[in-house]
Amino acid sequence: MKTFLLHSISAFVLSYLFFKYLDSGVPYNALTAVAVATSVLFMLWLSSLAYNRTYFRKLPKALNFLLYFLKELIVANLRVAYDILTPRYHMQPIVIALPLTVKTDLEITLLTGFITLTPGSLTIDLSSDRKFLYMHSLYLKNGDVEELKRSIKEGFERRLLELTR
Amino acid sequence: MILAILAGLLFAFAAPFLYRWLGKWLYVPMALLPLSIFVYLLTLAPAVLGGNPVSQVQAWTPSLNINLNFYLDGLSLLFALLITGFGTLIMVYAGGYLKGNPLLGRFYLYLTLFMTAMLGLVLSGNLLSVFVFWELTSISSYLLIGFGHEKESSRDAALQAFLVTGLGGLALMGGLILVGIAGETFSVSELLTRGDMVTSHSYYLPALVLVLVGAFTKSAQFPFHFWLPNAMAAPTPVSAYLHSATMVKAGVYLLARLTPVMGGTDYWQYTLLLVGGITTVLGALLAMQHTDLKAILAYTTISALGTLVTMTGIGTGPALQAMVVFLLAHALYKGTLFLVAGNVDHATGTRDLARLNRLGPVMRFTAIAASLAGLSMAGVLPFFGFIGKELVYEAALGASAFQWLLFAVVFFSGMVFVAVALAIGYHIFWRSKGEVTPIEHPDSALLYLPPVVLSFVGLTFGLLPGLLATPLLRRATEAMLGEEQVFELALWHGFNLVLGLSLLTMALGYLAYRFSGRLQQHASRFNRLYLFGPDNLYQLLLKGLITGATKLTATIQNGYLRSYITTIVLTLTGLLSLTLWRNGPTLDLADRVQQLQGIRLYEVVLLLLMISGLVFLFRTRSRLTSIAIMGIIGYSAALLFILFGAPDVAATQLLIETLTVVIFVLILHKLPPFRYLTHAGQRYLYILVSLAFGAMMTYVLLLAKQYPMDSKLKSYFGENSYVLGKGHNIVNVILVDFRAMDTMGEIVVLAVAAIGILALLKLRIQKGGKP
Amino acid sequence: MFENINYLLLREIVSSVLIMLGVAFMLIATIGLLRFPDFYIRMSAITKGATLGLTLILTGMGIYFNEADMLIKVLLIIGFTFITSPVSAHVIGRTAVRNKIPFWDRTNLDEFKDYLHKEHMARDHEKDGKE
Amino acid sequence: MELILPFLIGILFAASLYLILHRHFFKLILGLIIFGLANNLFVFVIGRLTRGGSAIIPQEDSVATEPFADPVPQALLLTAIVIGFGIQAFAIVLIKRVYQAFGTNDLDDMNSTDQIEEQEK
Amino acid sequence: MSIFSVTLIVAMAALSICLVLTAIRFALGPTLPDRITAFDLFVANVIGMVAIYTELTGNADFIDVAIILSLFGFLGSISFAYYLMKSTR
Amino acid sequence: MNHLLLLLPLLIPLYAAILCLFFWRYVKVQQYIAVLAQAGLLVSTFLLLLEVNTNGIATTQIGNWPAPFGITLAADLFSCLMVLTGSIVGMAIHLFSIKGLDRGRQTFGYYPILLLLQLGIGGVCLTGDLFNMFVWFELLLICCFVLIALGGTKPQLEGAIKYVTINLLASGFLLTGIGLVYGITGTLNLAELGLMARAPMTHPSMVTLAGMFFLVAFGTKAAIFPLFFWLPASYHTPPIAISSFIAGLLTKVGMYAMIRLFTLVFIQDKGLMLPLFTVLAGLTMVIGVLGAASQNDFRKILSFHIVSQIGYMLMGLAISTPLALAGSIYFIMHNVLVKTNLFLISGVVAHRHGTYALKKLGSVYLQHPFLSLLFFISAFSLAGIPPFSGFWGKFMLAKAGFEADYFGLVLTSLAVSLLTIFSMTKIWNEVFWKRKPETDPLLEVMTEADLRVNRLLHLPVVFLVVFILFIGVYAEPTVALAQRAAEQLLNSEMYINAVLKR
Amino acid sequence: MKTVILATAIRILIPIFLLFSVYTLFRGHNHPGGGFIGGLIGSIAFVFHTMTHGPHHTVDTFLKVNLYGYPRQPNQSRSLYLMRMMRVNVWRRRRQALHQDIRTHMVRIEPISIIATGLLLAASSGLPALLTQQPFMTAFWTDFYLPIIGRPGTPILFDIGVYLLVIGIVLKITFVMSEE
Ligand code: NA
Numbered sequence A: 001m002k003t004f005l006l007h008s009i010s011a012f013v014l015s016y017l018f019f020k021y022l023d024s025g026v027p028y029n030a031l032t033a034v035a036v037a038t039s040v041l042f043m044l045w046l047s048s049l050a051y052n053r054t055y056f057r058k059l060p061k062a063l064n065f066l067l068y069f070l071k072e073l074i075v076a077n078l079r080v081a082y083d084i085l086t087p088r089y090h091m092q093p094i095v096i097a098l099p100l101t102v103k104t105d106l107e108i109t110l111l112t113g114f115i116t117l118t119p120g121s122l123t124i125d126l127s128s129d130r131k132f133l134y135m136h137s138l139y140l141k142n143g144d145v146e147e148l149k150r151s152i153k154e155g156f157e158r159r160l161l162e163l164t165r
Numbered sequence B: 001m002i003l004a005i006l007a008g009l010l011f012a013f014a015a016p017f018l019y020r021w022l023g024k025w026l027y028v029p030m031a032l033l034p035l036s037i038f039v040y041l042l043t044l045a046p047a048v049l050g051g052n053p054v055s056q057v058q059a060w061t062p063s064l065n066i067n068l069n070f071y072l073d074g075l076s077l078l079f080a081l082l083i084t085g086f087g088t089l090i091m092v093y094a095g096g097y098l099k100g101n102p103l104l105g106r107f108y109l110y111l112t113l114f115m116t117a118m119l120g121l122v123l124s125g126n127l128l129s130v131f132v133f134w135e136l137t138s139i140s141s142y143l144l145i146g147f148g149h150e151k152e153s154s155r156d157a158a159l160q161a162f163l164v165t166g167l168g169g170l171a172l173m174g175g176l177i178l179v180g181i182a183g184e185t186f187s188v189s190e191l192l193t194r195g196d197m198v199t200s201h202s203y204y205l206p207a208l209v210l211v212l213v214g215a216f217t218k219s220a221q222f223p224f225h226f227w228l229p230n231a232m233a234a235p236t237p238v239s240a241y242l243h244s245a246t247m248v249k250a251g252v253y254l255l256a257r258l259t260p261v262m263g264g265t266d267y268w269q270y271t272l273l274l275v276g277g278i279t280t281v282l283g284a285l286l287a288m289q290h291t292d293l294k295a296i297l298a299y300t301t302i303s304a305l306g307t308l309v310t311m312t313g314i315g316t317g318p319a320l321q322a323m324v325v326f327l328l329a330h331a332l333y334k335g336t337l338f339l340v341a342g343n344v345d346h347a348t349g350t351r352d353l354a355r356l357n358r359l360g361p362v363m364r365f366t367a368i369a370a371s372l373a374g375l376s377m378a379g380v381l382p383f384f385g386f387i388g389k390e391l392v393y394e395a396a397l398g399a400s401a402f403q404w405l406l407f408a409v410v411f412f413s414g415m416v417f418v419a420v421a422l423a424i425g426y427h428i429f430w431r432s433k434g435e436v437t438p439i440e441h442p443d444s445a446l447l448y449l450p451p452v453v454l455s456f457v458g459l460t461f462g463l464l465p466g467l468l469a470t471p472l473l474r475r476a477t478e479a480m481l482g483e484e485q486v487f488e489l490a491l492w493h494g495f496n497l498v499l500g501l502s503l504l505t506m507a508l509g510y511l512a513y514r515f516s517g518r519l520q521q522h523a524s525r526f527n528r529l530y531l532f533g534p535d536n537l538y539q540l541l542l543k544g545l546i547t548g549a550t551k552l553t554a555t556i557q558n559g560y561l562r563s564y565i566t567t568i569v570l571t572l573t574g575l576l577s578l579t580l581w582r583n584g585p586t587l588d589l590a591d592r593v594q595q596l597q598g599i600r601l602y603e604v605v606l607l608l609l610m611i612s613g614l615v616f617l618f619r620t621r622s623r624l625t626s627i628a629i630m631g632i633i634g635y636s637a638a639l640l641f642i643l644f645g646a647p648d649v650a651a652t653q654l655l656i657e658t659l660t661v662v663i664f665v666l667i668l669h670k671l672p673p674f675r676y677l678t679h680a681g682q683r684y685l686y687i688l689v690s691l692a693f694g695a696m697m698t699y700v701l702l703l704a705k706q707y708p709m710d711s712k713l714k715s716y717f718g719e720n721s722y723v724l725g726k727g728h729n730i731v732n733v734i735l736v737d738f739r740a741m742d743t744m745g746e747i748v749v750l751a752v753a754a755i756g757i758l759a760l761l762k763l764r765i766q767k768g769g770k771p
Numbered sequence C: 001m002f003e004n005i006n007y008l009l010l011r012e013i014v015s016s017v018l019i020m021l022g023v024a025f026m027l028i029a030t031i032g033l034l035r036f037p038d039f040y041i042r043m044s045a046i047t048k049g050a051t052l053g054l055t056l057i058l059t060g061m062g063i064y065f066n067e068a069d070m071l072i073k074v075l076l077i078i079g080f081t082f083i084t085s086p087v088s089a090h091v092i093g094r095t096a097v098r099n100k101i102p103f104w105d106r107t108n109l110d111e112f113k114d115y116l117h118k119e120h121m122a123r124d125h126e127k128d129g130k131e
Numbered sequence D: 001m002e003l004i005l006p007f008l009i010g011i012l013f014a015a016s017l018y019l020i021l022h023r024h025f026f027k028l029i030l031g032l033i034i035f036g037l038a039n040n041l042f043v044f045v046i047g048r049l050t051r052g053g054s055a056i057i058p059q060e061d062s063v064a065t066e067p068f069a070d071p072v073p074q075a076l077l078l079t080a081i082v083i084g085f086g087i088q089a090f091a092i093v094l095i096k097r098v099y100q101a102f103g104t105n106d107l108d109d110m111n112s113t114d115q116i117e118e119q120e121k
Numbered sequence E: 001m002s003i004f005s006v007t008l009i010v011a012m013a014a015l016s017i018c019l020v021l022t023a024i025r026f027a028l029g030p031t032l033p034d035r036i037t038a039f040d041l042f043v044a045n046v047i048g049m050v051a052i053y054t055e056l057t058g059n060a061d062f063i064d065v066a067i068i069l070s071l072f073g074f075l076g077s078i079s080f081a082y083y084l085m086k087s088t089r
Numbered sequence F: 001m002n003h004l005l006l007l008l009p010l011l012i013p014l015y016a017a018i019l020c021l022f023f024w025r026y027v028k029v030q031q032y033i034a035v036l037a038q039a040g041l042l043v044s045t046f047l048l049l050l051e052v053n054t055n056g057i058a059t060t061q062i063g064n065w066p067a068p069f070g071i072t073l074a075a076d077l078f079s080c081l082m083v084l085t086g087s088i089v090g091m092a093i094h095l096f097s098i099k100g101l102d103r104g105r106q107t108f109g110y111y112p113i114l115l116l117l118q119l120g121i122g123g124v125c126l127t128g129d130l131f132n133m134f135v136w137f138e139l140l141l142i143c144c145f146v147l148i149a150l151g152g153t154k155p156q157l158e159g160a161i162k163y164v165t166i167n168l169l170a171s172g173f174l175l176t177g178i179g180l181v182y183g184i185t186g187t188l189n190l191a192e193l194g195l196m197a198r199a200p201m202t203h204p205s206m207v208t209l210a211g212m213f214f215l216v217a218f219g220t221k222a223a224i225f226p227l228f229f230w231l232p233a234s235y236h237t238p239p240i241a242i243s244s245f246i247a248g249l250l251t252k253v254g255m256y257a258m259i260r261l262f263t264l265v266f267i268q269d270k271g272l273m274l275p276l277f278t279v280l281a282g283l284t285m286v287i288g289v290l291g292a293a294s295q296n297d298f299r300k301i302l303s304f305h306i307v308s309q310i311g312y313m314l315m316g317l318a319i320s321t322p323l324a325l326a327g328s329i330y331f332i333m334h335n336v337l338v339k340t341n342l343f344l345i346s347g348v349v350a351h352r353h354g355t356y357a358l359k360k361l362g363s364v365y366l367q368h369p370f371l372s373l374l375f376f377i378s379a380f381s382l383a384g385i386p387p388f389s390g391f392w393g394k395f396m397l398a399k400a401g402f403e404a405d406y407f408g409l410v411l412t413s414l415a416v417s418l419l420t421i422f423s424m425t426k427i428w429n430e431v432f433w434k435r436k437p438e439t440d441p442l443l444e445v446m447t448e449a450d451l452r453v454n455r456l457l458h459l460p461v462v463f464l465v466v467f468i469l470f471i472g473v474y475a476e477p478t479v480a481l482a483q484r485a486a487e488q489l490l491n492s493e494m495y496i497n498a499v500l501k502r
Numbered sequence G: 001m002k003t004v005i006l007a008t009a010i011r012i013l014i015p016i017f018l019l020f021s022v023y024t025l026f027r028g029h030n031h032p033g034g035g036f037i038g039g040l041i042g043s044i045a046f047v048f049h050t051m052t053h054g055p056h057h058t059v060d061t062f063l064k065v066n067l068y069g070y071p072r073q074p075n076q077s078r079s080l081y082l083m084r085m086m087r088v089n090v091w092r093r094r095r096q097a098l099h100q101d102i103r104t105h106m107v108r109i110e111p112i113s114i115i116a117t118g119l120l121l122a123a124s125s126g127l128p129a130l131l132t133q134q135p136f137m138t139a140f141w142t143d144f145y146l147p148i149i150g151r152p153g154t155p156i157l158f159d160i161g162v163y164l165l166v167i168g169i170v171l172k173i174t175f176v177m178s179e180e
């Protein structure tokens, strides 16, 4: 994972340098840039000593996660937007204690980050034993707290874990 | 002559060191100094007496025409001999008078310094070096009067003398500068020939006023006479030397010196006559009121000084002759009498006339000196004082105006002198009534020798006037008059009116002496008059000055920052208004309304945001909110910078704003909540001030923008930033290359600020640390 | 066939659309900020709307400029925003709870009571210690 | 804007002075900061304002072509801002220390150093 | 005037309105965290404005400021939170 | 060589300060560095003076950018005299600080800041650029802030608040003024500005308007009436080594800037400026000296006298004849030396007796005759008693004033001078002559260590007195220099040509 | 203000901030940026760290450098010894550190020293000119470009000096203030 991130960043930088300092005749646009970056990434992977097979296996999972996140983001945004633009409030705010499966700092941070980034939910604090995440949510479907928890655990947390472990 | 001055300075500053080495024998070298100068001057005397003034030039500050010119003519020789001759005796006398005083070294330092200064004063051939030495005499006199420095009265007297003579000194400086400007030179010898130029110049009158103030303060003329009696707090040698024989005559010397330059006009004459006359009478009157020996002597000195000034004021040949003769005579007998008073004081511990009786037998030599001097003072026949008095009477009668009034003045003074002479020369030593005053310290040779010598000199001059004194006095008079002069001194003029008047003086003087006790009883009635006297006036003035100054300072420097700031801002606003009102360009808004056209919505919003932020800032009581508003205002300003093409400035503004917020946050939590502190009235005032200030700044800016200029710098930087400076970002090229010096200064400022913050937070010196 | 496409126009159109979307989200978020009843709701609903809006605007801009430099900057800003905005929301939210900022009365706080109690106690204690 | 910004600046000056004249030392520091801002804007506005164009020569050119913003006020401003920051930071810390030492935030309480010592005698 | 520039001007106007609304929330408060949130949004708004202004002028240099703003806006929020945590009031 | 001499007054303190920062924890090392640097500075400024005196105005273009575009360093005689005086005083202060300042303060960057203060003085005096001058002024300002607050005692903090606030405002006005000047003329180079001021302009009154900002800004820094409030409020609060340095030098640097600008640039409306200066000079003298008369604290008296004497310097500018300006220049030098020295002496006294209050002090005359002599010389120099230094300045000003028909001003200055005498004798009477009211037996006996410290404390005082005597008793070279400097100031063409290489 | 989330986020952000600050520094000559802005950006990284972890922790994390050293052998030449020490400290640090002869010296980098270095660099960027008899601060430029950095020259050195100074100052201020 770390190697991947590192490689991605270097690929990105190298592609930037490619367009910036090498007059290769390739016209610049986002797509060609991504193409160059990808090929650099691939070359890096090949030349990498610690080359392993999980390297690209995680790529689809990451894409999956990203797409899921974007979907959630837009859906939630629209939902909140609807609430804002309509005169009556539809929300039923609640604070829940979300039991955590994720353990490491990075995982917790990413999880809270994504939860918080989604409109309608806000993490307030991590319990001191790091087992629960207190989370403020705007929309509780049918008053079912467990359903809410599960949707997050099944949604963000599972996908995140797939990516990091 | 420069050598004499330098030697004087050298000896003066060597005195404290010599004292450690020589102890009580210090007086020997210190007396040898004036003696040798005296002798040196005598060697120059033949030339001077031959009518050829000696002149030496020593460059000092040629850029300002201030040079140490020495100019020795009859007048200066007379004074110089007086100073050194008298100085020798005083040095000896002081050795006896102050024996055992641990500060003797310093005393000699000051005394020698004074003598040198005095010498320099009379020898100077440059008006400004006259002034330099003049001030030096004031300082050394200050130090000498305050010699008994642990007594408050001594200190006050010293301060008073210094302030009064200092006032005169400053006036004199102004006056001398004006004389110099009028005469286009500071050289005395040149000025002596330019009298007409000076008196006809438009600066003559102010110059005269200033010079006279200088001379009158120094010579204790009314209304500046009051410091002299108080100065008697000084040790007796000082009183004798400075306050009778030499320093107080500096003023007279100056008048004499300037007679050819500034004299001869009505202003000159009447002022001198008026002031001199009043002083003569007043000094005599006051002398009669006192029983303290030194006070009596001081007041008679004032009276004598008044007479000298009067004589100078008359300005005729005989008057000036009388002046020099009387001056010399007075110096001789008054010096003696002061020393006598000192001896009496030293021996008995008191100077009160009433408590001193029958000292003659126990203090034989002192008594003889006293009697001789007394006779001279009274103007008795074979003494020099007699000649002086005769001449003065003649001069008064020969004046061109107010003859009888002037005569009455000098006559009255002469009468009092007789009485005083009787009191001192006879009363305390020889009168047979009363108990013998007990003696604490016996007379010693060092103490009685100087007065005896002096009194005999007085007698000798009287007996042999033509032989000894005439040539010198003649030249001195000529120096003042500026022309050749017949000068014959004789003891006996035959029986004439003046002799008769002289005898009358003595008779009346005797009566005054007999009834002095009764007179003094009545005198106490006049005490209330003193409330209006200059001494009291001085005290009131001083006190008033200090109270006034304190009140003023407490008002101006009141400790309230807000009033300071209000003043400063109002000053700026006022000055700007003044400039604009004088000939400022006027604002022409009509032409510029089209500038409003290009305005954009977001710009307006930004402005409104900033303004409403300010409004909110006034209202909020929360610190955090204030900080956040500051952030918003700052960010808006940054946005403004971006909108007008200054990304670097904007970025910096943003970073700084945020960092300021961070600093606020780090440092300013844990403070109490806001309170409103100013009350309504103040607030309205401050709103007014603030609005005026803001409006003025707006106006100035609008004005400045009315005349847009094309900056040469802008185009230069635009052309060369890349070509020569190798950078596309002109601002950055300016910062690191074109004007890197600014940035250098800027980062140093930052470094200092950081150190300052570190020190402020970490270093806490508690009270009781070293000052 | 690609020669006929006006790339600039295309970019402008894409950019316009993205920007308008972004601005719309921003505007909605801002209105929400004014409308919503309590701090937590505003916080959780709004700031994120702005994040999305901003992302859209920036993307639109990046596409319009179509330069390596610009792209890297745009990505940088988006990256920063995505990292920082949840963190700051979280931190501020947490601070708000500790500062006893009240919840909307319709908020269900059942699972949060213990935590609140503990935090407030600690906070009060801290305060006493300081005074 | 050339016509309106002077008014904004005047308002900033006035506001800063008004804040400074409050006796409260927190307001004093706020006032000083706004005063600095007003000064900076003054310097900025005094040059000719250019919308859009910055003082950066396009990367492909070697000479700046009009219209570009006058870089001189910008450079001066940058220096002034930074210096101002250093001084403000110091002033803020100073205020804090003053509060610690005096326990008051009323500037009027701080007038002891101007007091005249009583006369002896 | 192309559609694109109209878009940009409209966007700029909309963001200006956002700015005003944010300011209103800031003024209303009622609590300090509310103001901090408003401040946060204000920063985001300004970034947006800078971005659009960059397009409006075609001067790519302005966007640098937006990057810095995005970094430092965060620092601001964190500082305010820090203040709230530390201060007793 | 020319470049280097002109730069050394800046580079020496800068590099020494950097070195001191590297040796942050080693105060002893910092002391050595600082004193050595001061010695170097003294030598280099002296050499610069010689160079400028023989070869005329020296200039260098920083960064090799031609004159109105880059920043010019230019040294005429006036600037040379200023930096030389500054380095003399700096030397004395450094020597004094070694024993005269507590260890605590010395460990918190005292020496680097002192050195950077020197840098600031050098910068202000040598720069030929308006904005650059502002930057160096800010450096002076922040250094003073730090020094005044260094140690953080209550009075210090209180003084610092006022000092900081008022001086910040003044700096703001200065910046505004600079902005205005740039906005009107489009240049910042002093010589170029001088040139423009002499050419017919479309709106000369705008320049005068900008000049008012400078008048208030520098007037505040120089502490003229009615802008001086910060000075008496703060100068007596920090430890004496710090007070002496700031008190002696800083206001005069403000005065330097004022003289420089109002003889070179803001010369359009003499009909307004000269009467204004006359009034301000008179009021400054009078108010300052009255303030001093009201005080009963050694240092406060001296502080108020600073204000009063600034009036004399302004007087020269008001009269604006060669002699008057020479008087001002001479007066500045004299005042820097004397005032610093008086402060130092008050410090030596207080070091022994632990107070500055007149009523608690006394008996110094008996106990420390040598110190008394040193004080006497300095105090009566200040009071303008000949042949000490103050006299010459006063004389030049008075003569120039009379020649130019400024009777009122000259008479005021003479009267003020009398009050100065009064204050000095008051100190002498109370501190030196009076018997000390309560004597502490511990203070009577001096241990060997005390004596050594005492000798070290006397060293800088003697050092300064030597200079005071030199410029007083043998005034010719200094007066001649001041006159030549004044000529250079009034013949601005010399400066303009030297800088613009015309 | 310790929260895991903030701490982790900042751990991720710090290297980005530092990289970005260096980038801004070198870009400054051609784009907005420069030593001052770069320095401030670089220093916020540390400000964040200090705010979350406290100043001591920040000092421990960033400003303490382990230097490795061992006593010089009796007949080892000085230059060889120096070479060896350099090798120990510059590359192969970790592995050498485990060697038994090696001792560690903890060196604390004082922010004041950073400030001083910055000042020194900035001031000294003008010195080469003096050596060639030209006015102080006359710029010298190389003839080549380096990627990112651009064309090296003495003004760039000046900018680096400013950069260091600013970092040093912000560090110092933050440390002192948060210790309050
Ligand atoms: Na969220």
Ligand code: NA
Residues within 6 Å of the ligand: A115, A116, A117, A118, A119, A120, A121, A122, C043, C044, C045, C048
């Ligand atoms: Na949310």
